[in-house]
Structures are given as structure tokens and as C-alpha cells.
Amino acid sequence: MLPTPIVPNPDYNLVYEPAEDSFLFLDLFEQLHNEEYFTKTTPSKKFSTVLEIGTGTGIISTFISTNKLIPNAYHIASDINLNALQTTKNTFENTRTTKDAYLDTIRCNLTDPFRLNEIDVLIFNPPYVPSESIPLVPSIQDDTNDDWLDLALVGGTDGMMITNKVLDSLDSTLSVNGEAYILFCARNNHSKVVTEFLKSHINFKVENVIARKCGWEELAIYRFIRQ
Numbered sequence: 001m002l003p004t005p006i007v008p009n010p011d012y013n014l015v016y017e018p019a020e021d022s023f024l025f026l027d028l029f030e031q032l033h034n035e036e037y038f039t040k041t042t043p044s045k046k047f048s049t050v051l052e053i054g055t056g057t058g059i060i061s062t063f064i065s066t067n068k069l070i071p072n073a074y075h076i077a078s079d080i081n082l083n084a085l086q087t088t089k090n091t092f093e094n095t096r097t098t099k100d101a102y103l104d105t106i107r108c109n110l111t112d113p114f115r116l117n118e119i120d121v122l123i124f125n126p127p128y129v130p131s132e133s134i135p136l137v138p139s140i141q142d143d144t145n146d147d148w149l150d151l152a153l154v155g156g157t158d159g160m161m162i163t164n165k166v167l168d169s170l171d172s173t174l175s176v177n178g179e180a181y182i183l184f185c186a187r188n189n190h191s192k193v194v195t196e197f198l199k200s201h202i203n204f205k206v207e208n209v210i211a212r213k214c215g216w217e218e219l220a221i222y223r224f225i226r227q
């Protein structure tokens with residue numbers, strides 16, 4: 001079993017605490033590593049740009065980058081929440097054992113600052129809990145604001161408002177051979193979401209790569225890949 005990142009002691013009122021959804025990503029990437037999935041799919045000379053949207057404590061990006069699960073990868077972890085990026089840097093520095101592991105961080109909304117078709121591997125554990133609305137992003141200085149946690153959790157109608165934005169721009173975000181790993185819960189109606197996505201993206205293939213029942217919650221991660 002690969003080592004789990006050492007997350008320092010962040011203020012979990014300000015940063016999403018790793019939970020079953022985060023650990024499902026760790027299990028998935030360890031499984032893909034054991035199957036040598038990325039070694040087989042990444043041409044040996046190719047440099048892969050790997051972006052995790054919404055890094056939180058950085059547990060997923062740190063796990064993948066420090067264990068070198070994707071060959072020749074340039075890792076970027078983004079979040080709308082500055083506290084998350086500071087925690088991600090700490091998690092990465094606390095965990096890495098060699099100097100040749102890298103993880104850049106960027107504060108941004110989803111994939112806004114990235115050039116078209118630049119991302120080879122996109123990872124997103126989104127705010128997916130259905131809610132009436134999504135809070136506005138608080139000011140960076142406002143570290144007493146409860147909205148940071150709501151922004152990590154709630155996804156508006158069907159819990160899909162944030163994820164839909166990423167799905168709608170996936171064709172222009174991913175590189176020619178790019179792929180995305182996105183998590184859904186049962187309340188997101190993911191089978192319907194995938195069917196609708198495929199109707200408007202006939203150049204994509206979508207597969208459920210891992211699923212788990214966690215108490216009353218059912219989580220699934222899908223791979224979106226061009227065919």
C-alpha cells in the first residue's frame with residue numbers, strides 16, 4: 001500500500017477535511033498504478049500536465065505527485081480558497097521525501113486561467129451536495145467566514161451546478177489524449193448526467209472506474225476520455 005500524505009493540522013472550519021470521497025480518489029489512483037494504467041497510456045517521452053481542481057488539503061495531488069503515479073507529470077493544484085492552497089503546500093512539503101517531486105498551486109475558479117486543450121489529466125472532487133444556492137466567494141481575508149466550507153460542499157440544484165460547468169468546458173479543457181476523473185454522488189443522478197453528456201459529446205467515452213457505498217452516501221468516480 002502506498003503511503004497516505006501527511007496532512008498538517010489545518011483549520012477544518014476553513015478547509016475541507018479529507019473524507020470518503022477524497023480516499024476514493026487515493027484508492028482509484030493506487031489501483032490505476034497497480035494496473036500500470038498510466039505507464040501504458042502515456043507515451044514515454046510525453047510530459048503530462050495534471051490539474052486537480054479544488055485541491056482542499058492537497059491530499060489527492062500530494063498522493064499522486066509524491067508517489068509519482070503518473071509518469072513525467074507536471075502537477076498543478078487549484079482552489080478558489082486561499083486557505084486550501086496554503087494547506088496544500090504544507091501537506092506536500094510535509095509528505096515529500098525527495099526533491100524531484102513538484103506541485104504548483106494556483107488560486108482560480110475552475111479552469112479559467114488555462115489555455116485551450118492544455119490539460120492531460122483533470123481531477124475533480126467537486127462540491128456535490130444538492131442545495132438551494134451556492135454562496136458567493138468570501139473575501140480572501142475573511143477567514144472567519146462559514147462560506148468557505150459551504151463552497152467546498154454544496155453544488156446547487158442536484159449538486160451539479162459546479163460540476164456541469166466543468167463538463168460543459170471539458171472538450172476545450174482537455175488535450176487531444178486528455179482524460180478527466182470526476183466524482184459524483186447518487187443524488188447527482190450521474191447515469192442521467194453521463195447520458196446527456198454523451199449526447200452532446202459524441203467524441204467522448206465515459207466509464208465508471210470506481211464506486212463505493214459510504215454509509216447512506218453512494219459515491220462513484222467516472223473517467224471522461226476522448227475516443
Ligand SMILES: C[S@@+](CC[C@H](N)C(=O)[O-])C[C@H]1O[C@@H](n2cnc3c(N)ncnc32)[C@H](O)[C@@H]1O
Binds near residue numbers: 108
Ligand atoms: C469536496 S472539496 C474536495 C477537496 C479535496 N480535493 C479532497 O478531495 O479532499 C471541494 C473543493 O473545491 C473547491 N472549490 C469549490 N468551488 C470551486 C471553484 N469554483 N473553483 C475552484 N475550486 C473550487 C473548494 O474550496 C474545496 O476545496
